[in-house]
Amino acid sequence: EAGVVQSPRYKIIEKKQPVAFWCNPISGHNTLYWYRQNLGQGPELLIRYENEEAVDDSQLPKDRFSAERLKGVDSTLKIQPAELGDSAVYLCASSQGARTDYGYTFGSGTRLTVV
Amino acid sequence: AQSVTQLGSHVSVSEGALVLLRCNYSSSVPPYLFWYVQYPNQGLQLLLKYTTGATLVKGINGFEAEFKKSETSFHLTKPSAHMSDAAEYFCAVSETGGFKTIFGAGTRLFVKA
Numbered sequence: 001e002a003g004v005v006q007s008p009r010y011k012i013i014e015k016k017q018p019v020a021f022w023c024n025p026i027s028g029h030n031t032l033y034w035y036r037q038n039l040g041q042g043p044e045l046l047i048r049y050e051n052e053e054a055v056d057d058s059q060l061p062k063d064r065f066s067a068e069r070l071k072g073v074d075s076t077l078k079i080q081p082a083e084l085g086d087s088a089v090y091l092c093a094s095s096q097g098a099r100t101d102y103g104y105t106f107g108s109g110t111r112l113t114v115v
Numbered sequence: 116a117q118s119v120t121q122l123g124s125h126v127s128v129s130e131g132a133l134v135l136l137r138c139n140y141s142s143s144v145p146p147y148l149f150w151y152v153q154y155p156n157q158g159l160q161l162l163l164k165y166t167t168g169a170t171l172v173k174g175i176n177g178f179e180a181e182f183k184k185s186e187t188s189f190h191l192t193k194p195s196a197h198m199s200d201a202a203e204y205f206c207a208v209s210e211t212g213g214f215k216t217i218f219g220a221g222t223r224l225f226v227k228a
Contacts, residue, residue: 003158004158006158040124040220040221041220041221042119042205042207042218042219042220042221043159043205043218044218045215045216048214048215055214056214056215091158091159093158093159098214099212099213099214100147100149100209100210100213100214100215100216101147101164101166101209101212103149103161103164104151104159104161104216105158105160105161106151106158106159106160107158108156108157108158109158
């Protein structure tokens with residue numbers, strides 16, 4: 001079984017430029033998460049999807065961040081424009097169900113460097 | 116509100132020695148508790164979880180953790196460290212039946228030959 005696939009693995013952009021990250025969850029996992037992991041810290045939730053619906057985006061900085069999950073499968077996270085403070089690893093995770101006791105399967109992440 | 120505190124950002128042990136990674140949580144309701152492991156340049160992998168039932172939970176790769184409500188702790192142990200255990204370990208908490216997981220800052224485990 002393929003795991004959660006993310007691309008690109010690394011991205012270096014200049015500040016004020018746009019950037020997008022892509023995630024393909026495990027087949028059949030209806031719940032999808034985007035997390036941000038700053039250096040030396042644990043992951044922090046940005047947005048949670050149930051199928052194609054964003055059910056928790058309270059931590060997503062909506063002035064510059066957007067996300068979509070068309071057809072309830074793949075998802076894209078976008079930043080426009082990027083700021084220096086956005087440098088981090090962006091992790092996608094999926095789960096069999098919405099409740100946390102299912103546990104999450106994470107992708108390898110996209111390491112973003114904004115210069 | 117829930118929170119997780121991992122004591123020690125770095126832990127170093129010799130190969131074959133006991134591994135003990137400490138985690139304390141704060142939760143106003145019964146928690147679910149998790150340990151995840153992150154190897155270099157990889158995503159997090161679920162190591163073990165406590166939801167209900169037995170308070171001593173066994174996970175993959177010989178790790179186990181014990182939920183101690185009176186101490187609000189969920190420490191991770193392994194009797195004998197292996198070089199391949201070198202990684203970053205994250206403790207996490209959520210509410211029973213909840214939808215949001217809060218992660219600790221992580222503890223990096225070093226294993227010396």
